[in-house]
Amino acid sequence: MISGFSHCLCVLLACLLMQSEGLADESSHKANKMVVVVSRANPVQSLSKSQVEDIFLGKSLAFPDGRRAVPVDQAEGSEERGRFYTEVLGRTAAQIRTHWSRLVFTGRGRPPRSVGSREELVQVIANDPQSIGYIERHLIDGSLRVVLE
Amino acid sequence: MNYSTDVVTSRTLESVGPGARLFERLSRPRMQFFLIALILLTALWGATLNLVRIEIRNAEQTAMVSALEIAGTYEAQMIRALTEIEHTLDLVAFMDLTNPEQVLEELSVNHLLPPAILFAVTIAAADGVPLASTRPLEARIYVDIAELSLLPEEQLLVSQPRFDESNEQWWLDFSRMLRTPDGEAAGVTIVSADAEYFVSGYERVRLGARGMLGLLGSDGIFRIRRTGDSIAYGVPSGSDIWLETREDSAVTIFGHDWDGEARYTSTRPIFGFPLTLAVGLSVTEQNASATARIETYLVRTTVVSILLLVLLYILGRLRRQLHRSRTKVLKEQIAHTRQIEYLAFHDGLTGLPNRSFFTKLLQQSMAEARRSGKPMSLMFLDLDKFKSINDTLGHDAGDQLLQEVAIRIKGVLRESDVVARLGGDEFVILLPDTGDEQPLTEASRKILDAVRSSYMLAGQEIRTTISIGVSVYPHHGEDEETLMKNADIAMYHAKERGRNNVRFYSNHIYTSSLERMSFETNLRYALENDELRLFYQGKRDLATGKITGMEALLRWQHPEMGLIVPRQFINIAEESGLIIPIGLWALEAACRQSVVWRKQGLPFNMAVNLSAAQFGDDELIKDLKAILQETEIEPGKLELEITESMIMNDLPKAIGVMHQMKKLGVRIAIDDFGTGYSSLSELKDFPIDTLKIDGSFIADIEGSKESQGVADAIIAMGRTLGLVIVAEGVESSAQVDYLKSRVCDEFQGFYLNVPMPSSQFELLLRSQDWLSGAESKNTGTAVVPNTAAAIL
Numbered sequence: 001m002i003s004g005f006s007h008c009l010c011v012l013l014a015c016l017l018m019q020s021e022g023l024a025d026e027s028s029h030k031a032n033k034m035v036v037v038v039s040r041a042n043p044v045q046s047l048s049k050s051q052v053e054d055i056f057l058g059k060s061l062a063f064p065d066g067r068r069a070v071p072v073d074q075a076e077g078s079e080e081r082g083r084f085y086t087e088v089l090g091r092t093a094a095q096i097r098t099h100w101s102r103l104v105f106t107g108r109g110r111p112p113r114s115v116g117s118r119e120e121l122v123q124v125i126a127n128d129p130q131s132i133g134y135i136e137r138h139l140i141d142g143s144l145r146v147v148l149e
Numbered sequence: 150m151n152y153s154t155d156v157v158t159s160r161t162l163e164s165v166g167p168g169a170r171l172f173e174r175l176s177r178p179r180m181q182f183f184l185i186a187l188i189l190l191t192a193l194w195g196a197t198l199n200l201v202r203i204e205i206r207n208a209e210q211t212a213m214v215s216a217l218e219i220a221g222t223y224e225a226q227m228i229r230a231l232t233e234i235e236h237t238l239d240l241v242a243f244m245d246l247t248n249p250e251q252v253l254e255e256l257s258v259n260h261l262l263p264p265a266i267l268f269a270v271t272i273a274a275a276d277g278v279p280l281a282s283t284r285p286l287e288a289r290i291y292v293d294i295a296e297l298s299l300l301p302e303e304q305l306l307v308s309q310p311r312f313d314e315s316n317e318q319w320w321l322d323f324s325r326m327l328r329t330p331d332g333e334a335a336g337v338t339i340v341s342a343d344a345e346y347f348v349s350g351y352e353r354v355r356l357g358a359r360g361m362l363g364l365l366g367s368d369g370i371f372r373i374r375r376t377g378d379s380i381a382y383g384v385p386s387g388s389d390i391w392l393e394t395r396e397d398s399a400v401t402i403f404g405h406d407w408d409g410e411a412r413y414t415s416t417r418p419i420f421g422f423p424l425t426l427a428v429g430l431s432v433t434e435q436n437a438s439a440t441a442r443i444e445t446y447l448v449r450t451t452v453v454s455i456l457l458l459v460l461l462y463i464l465g466r467l468r469r470q471l472h473r474s475r476t477k478v479l480k481e482q483i484a485h486t487r488q489i490e491y492l493a494f495h496d497g498l499t500g501l502p503n504r505s506f507f508t509k510l511l512q513q514s515m516a517e518a519r520r521s522g523k524p525m526s527l528m529f530l531d532l533d534k535f536k537s538i539n540d541t542l543g544h545d546a547g548d549q550l551l552q553e554v555a556i557r558i559k560g561v562l563r564e565s566d567v568v569a570r571l572g573g574d575e576f577v578i579l580l581p582d583t584g585d586e587q588p589l590t591e592a593s594r595k596i597l598d599a600v601r602s603s604y605m606l607a608g609q610e611i612r613t614t615i616s617i618g619v620s621v622y623p624h625h626g627e628d629e630e631t632l633m634k635n636a637d638i639a640m641y642h643a644k645e646r647g648r649n650n651v652r653f654y655s656n657h658i659y660t661s662s663l664e665r666m667s668f669e670t671n672l673r674y675a676l677e678n679d680e681l682r683l684f685y686q687g688k689r690d691l692a693t694g695k696i697t698g699m700e701a702l703l704r705w706q707h708p709e710m711g712l713i714v715p716r717q718f719i720n721i722a723e724e725s726g727l728i729i730p731i732g733l734w735a736l737e738a739a740c741r742q743s744v745v746w747r748k749q750g751l752p753f754n755m756a757v758n759l760s761a762a763q764f765g766d767d768e769l770i771k772d773l774k775a776i777l778q779e780t781e782i783e784p785g786k787l788e789l790e791i792t793e794s795m796i797m798n799d800l801p802k803a804i805g806v807m808h809q810m811k812k813l814g815v816r817i818a819i820d821d822f823g824t825g826y827s828s829l830s831e832l833k834d835f836p837i838d839t840l841k842i843d844g845s846f847i848a849d850i851e852g853s854k855e856s857q858g859v860a861d862a863i864i865a866m867g868r869t870l871g872l873v874i875v876a877e878g879v880e881s882s883a884q885v886d887y888l889k890s891r892v893c894d895e896f897q898g899f900y901l902n903v904p905m906p907s908s909q910f911e912l913l914l915r916s917q918d919w920l921s922g923a924e925s926k927n928t929g930t931a932v933v934p935n936t937a938a939a940i941l
Contacts, residue, residue, distance in 0.1 A: 076265040077285075093316070100266050102349040105226055111264045 031138040034084050036148035041129040043067075047147040053089050055132060057099060058109035063132075071112035072124055072133040080118065084134040088148070182465045189461075190454055197450040201443045208439035212413045212430050213400040219355055220397075220415040220428040223362065226350055231323075231422050234340045235305060237263055237270060238325045241338045246272065246327065249281035257283060269320075269341040275327075275334040284341075292324040292339055302328065307423060310344045310372055310382040319344035319382050321372055344382055348375035359410055361429030365391055372424070376408070391416055392425060402432060496570040498548055499555035507569035507577060511629050514567075514581050518622055524584025527577065528593070529618040529636035530558070532600075533648040535574035538611060546606040550613065553604055561595040577636070584621045586653065593617050593651035601649065614649035616640055625654045669721050671707065676730060680706045683738050684904040687913065688756070688875060688895045691888055696917050697895055698754030700790070701739035702904050703731070723762060732763040733772055740780035740787060742907055747786070751914045756788040756818060761795045770809045777813060784814030788839060792820045796835070804834060811836040818875070823859055833870060840867045844878025844898070850887055857887075864891050 036052050038044055044063050047055075054060035056071045063069045074081040085091045091099075103109035115121045118139060125133045126143035140146065174180060240261060244252045249272040256262050262270055262283060271282040273290045297306045308322040321344040327336040348362045356362065363374035369392055374381045386392075387406040395401075397417060404411045412429030419426060494506035502510060511527070518525040532554065539547035551574065558576060559568050567579040578596075583589060600615040618640025626632035635654040643652035675681055685699040705713040715722075722728040736757050743755035763769060777784055789810060796803040796819070807817055818839035823846055842863050849856035860876070867874040876888050879898035888896060896902075905913070 094318075097266055097318075097343060098345065098349065100264065101343055101346045104264060104267060105230055105346055105349045107226065107229060111266050113260060114265060 031136070033137045033149065034080065034087055034134050035137050035140070035146045036088065036132065036134050037125055037140065037144040038132050038147050039126050039129045040143050040145050042132075042145065044147055045145070049088070049148060052132075052148050056089065056112060057096075058103055058111070068130050069132055070128065070130045072121060072131050073112045073114040074118065074121060074134070075114050075116055080134065080136065081114075088134065179465070182461055182468075186458060186461045189457055193450055193454060193457070197446050200446055204439045204443050204446075205436070208436045209413075212432070212435035215355065215435070216400050216413040216415045216428055216430045217398060219430070220417055220426070223350060223426055223428055224417050224419065227347065227364070227419055227424075227426050230342075230347065231419065231424070233263055234268075234323045234342060237261075237268075237340050238305060238323065238338050241270065241272060242325065242327055246336065253281050253283055263340070263342075267343045267346050271339040271341065272327075273337040273339065275336050277337065280336070290322075290324075290337065290339060291320075292322055292337060294337065297324055297326055297337065298334060300326070302326070302332075304423070307366055307372065309366075309370065312382075319373070321347070344373045345380060348373050348380060351375050351377075353377075356428075357431055357434040359408075359412075359431035359434055361405065361410075361412055361414075361427065363427040363429075365416075365425045365427060367392070367423040367425070374427075376410075381407075391427060392418075394418070405429065496572075499552050499570050501555055501559075501576075502567065502569040504569070504571045507567070507571070507579070508629065510567050510569070511579055511632075514579055515622055515629060515632075517581065521582075523582050524621055524623065526580040526583045526589055526619060526621045527632050527636045528580065528589075528596075529620075529633070529640040530576040530578065530596070530615050531640055531644065532574035533614045533616055533644065535613070538606075538613060542607045542609065542611070546611075549606055550604055550611070554600055554613075554615070557599040557602075558596055561599045562592065577633070584624070589619055589621075589653070590651065593619065597649060597651065616643040616648050617651040618643055618654065619651065620654040669725055672705070672718055672721055672725065672727055675705055675707075676727075676734060678708075680708065681731065681734060681738075682706050682712075682906065683735060683742065684906055685742075685910040686897060686904040687902040687910070688754070688897050689901060691876075691885065691893050691896055694901075696753065696914065698756060698788070699910065700756040700758070700897065701735060701742070702758075703735050719760075723760075728760050728762045729766055732760050733776070736773070737776045737780060740776055740782040743786060744780055744782050746911065746914065747783070749911075751911070752786065753914065754786055754788055754816070755782075756790055758790045758820065759795075761792075761798070764791055764795050764803070764806065765799075769806065770813070773810065773815070774813060777815075785816065788816035788818050790818045790820040790841070793822055793824060800831065804836075807836050818873075821877075823863055832866070837872065839873040839875055841875040841877050841897075842893075847876050847878045847884055847888075847898070848880070850884055851881075860888075861891055864893050868892070 036047065042063075044065065044067075047064070051060070051064060055063075055069045056073075061069060074084070082093060085093065085096050100109075100111045104111070115124055115133075118135060121133050121135060122139065122141065122144065125131050125135075126141075132147070135144070137146070137149075240256065241252065244256070246252060253262070253270060253272065256270075257265075262268070265283055269282060269284040271279055271284070271290060273279045273292075275294075277290050277292070277294050279286050279288075279290050291311050292306065292308055300306055305323050305325045308324065310319045310321050312319055320341045322339050322341050324337055324339045326334055327338055329335045347364050351360070351362050358377045361374065361376050364372045365386055366372055369386050369389070371381065371384050371386055374384065384407070390401070390403065393416075395416070397415075400413050400415050402411060402413055405414075410429075411432040413432060413435065414427065414429045416425055416427045418424070494503060495501065496503045514525055532550075535547065535550070538550060551570070555568065555570065555576070558578070562568065562578065563580075565581050569577050569579070571577055580589070580592065583592075596617060597615060600613065604611045604613070618636045618638065620626060620632050620636040620639060622632055625635045639652045639654040643650040646652065682704045684702040684704050686702055687696045688698045688700065689695060690697050703715050705715075705718060707713050719728070722731055736759075739755050739757045743753070746753065759769075766772075776782075777787070791803075791807075796807075810817060816838040817836065818841055819835070819837055820841050821843045822840045823843045840863060842860055846856045846860045846863075850860055864874050874894045876884075876893050876896040877898060879885060879888070879896040879900045879902075881900055884898075885896060885900060
């Protein structure tokens, strides 16, 4: 009986431990999570994943309310950029390159302009109500609004 | 009838020539269907193949137009992309390059550089050491400086594609020399482009899965080439064809070396750049829909062809069946017509030609004989006594006999001879090329022999004979009617001469036949013209030699032929039925004469012969009674003479008639007694008064014991029955003496009793009265003795 109980206890403990570890991991993950942001001055409150995708892949040039949308990329080859396309839009870098390759070659679009650093990005977004970008959550300040987590 | 017309037509055509013969062959039903099938199938397949050709041409044209359009678009896009690259190179060269990194930074911030995602811009020193780049700086550049330095100033260099392992990407470097104002090499500007960028315009919708987009350097190496999703980098084209100068509008079709795919291919050198673009559309893909349609056409046409053939086959069969049934009906009609014709021209019983057909044949044969100058003969045949065979054995047997006779006659004749049946038991034979008596006799003999052999009819063995008359064309008649008539006459004479015989027609026959004909006519008028006469022959008592009575004998006083005895015309009288009125006339005349003489005191018995026809006539008794009343003759003075054979013919009836005669009171004598076969028992029942012994016994009485025996027996029997016995044909005194010794009553005959006309006989009777008891030998001298005429 005793051994049975202790066994049960052990399992319970293990479970708790694992959960606490997961929680800790999740909190850090949450902080690093790539979110889509606009300027506080932008009336847009939230966007769906497909709306974001349309804006970043050049399929749509405006927000749902009709105002012009200007997407801003992080620097080519930066970690944030890679993570945004893979984690948020579910695309590989090669897919994005092929996408823009076709659009540019056929003259149907230009890729978003990119900024040199995340600080620059925050600044650009904050100052331009038309712009939209992505950034790690923990870098958000009061000038930005998250429209897609 | 239609058949013959057809034959004539086809023959006419055949005689015209080979073309017509071909036409005739083609117009046969089977060939007609074959031709229709051929024409329809040719038209069908011609139309289909034409459609296929149009389909292919349209597909090719569409593909070519499409290839040109794609090439045009591709060219425009390519030029814009290259111009942008060149523009970037120019822009960099324009800048003050003392601080290259700053230049790039400045250009980038101002969005003057192409998108970083696809392009990289690098500035290197003249020795090839990179100074600044929009990408992380590498240790070296990949442009061949030596090659670049050889190029003219404005020319840019397009390097071979290189693989960047860091991001697994192919780059294409476009480089240009940076020069000092005096022309020395100051550095190199490089725009690296994502190689895939140049084929990113590949659209499946337009190019398909096996289309091709490619960019070649002037060295003939594909910088990049894309087919579907597979992209090749830096591969040789393998053929000069890619760099050949041709019109922009030219599209060539050839198989591409690397995959063997045939493509509609358009190549265009890009103006101002050492590059050529190439567009290819897979022939298979582009023509796929057309091919599918063509396949549909071919399948449909094949199905329609098969249906057509099946339909034509069925139609052909139906037509053939129809034709067959029509032919059958036609054949039946022809057979029917032939049958009718046959029946119309042949005798149904024997199958021989009938009279109308034979008449035609005879006319033909005579015409032929006239042409050739050869004679021909005609035989007329008639079965002897056919009527009695028919009556006794029945018609079936008679028919059978005729059939058999027909077969036998045909059997002994030549092929060329024609036997026909005219009806009844009459046959005719036509013998062409025959006129001499000898072969005709021979042929007749054969026929007679053949017909004479016995027949088995109705289980009985029968024999018959035939009589033949022959006439020869042209000797015995020049027209068919005469020829037939004369053969008939000849045949009649053959019959007269005892049957089973052949007679040739001759002028003698002609005469006798004329005689016969005039006889018959004349005899008819003999009664009216009062040409008949009665002669009288005396009957004398054997004992006293005195005339006791007389027999009336008929004579015909012919105006031209003189006195004719009955033997010469009795047959004609019988055949023509004149025998009855003539007999009655004789009876009446004799009775009148007897009455006349009685009134003159000469009351003698009068004997009159009755013919067989008269005796058998049902009116006899009535007529006799009338004559007796009219002439007022004493019946007991009239004696009617009947032959023994007349009685025996129908004995019961004869006895009845004799009894009726007896009732009238007349006497009855049996003439020619001894020749028949009447028995004594029968004789005693006969109500007769007199027996007349046949002259044949009397003639032999002196020499023949048998004749004596017969005469004796008759006399004895007559005595027993109380009859008067008269001996006929007595011609000598010796015969008279013998008869006297046998106690015969009376005698007749040339001895003392020559027949004579009434006037002379009257004198004889009167003289007898005066010379009672004396024998008068001279009374007969007035009459010419004529043996043939004396005996009736």
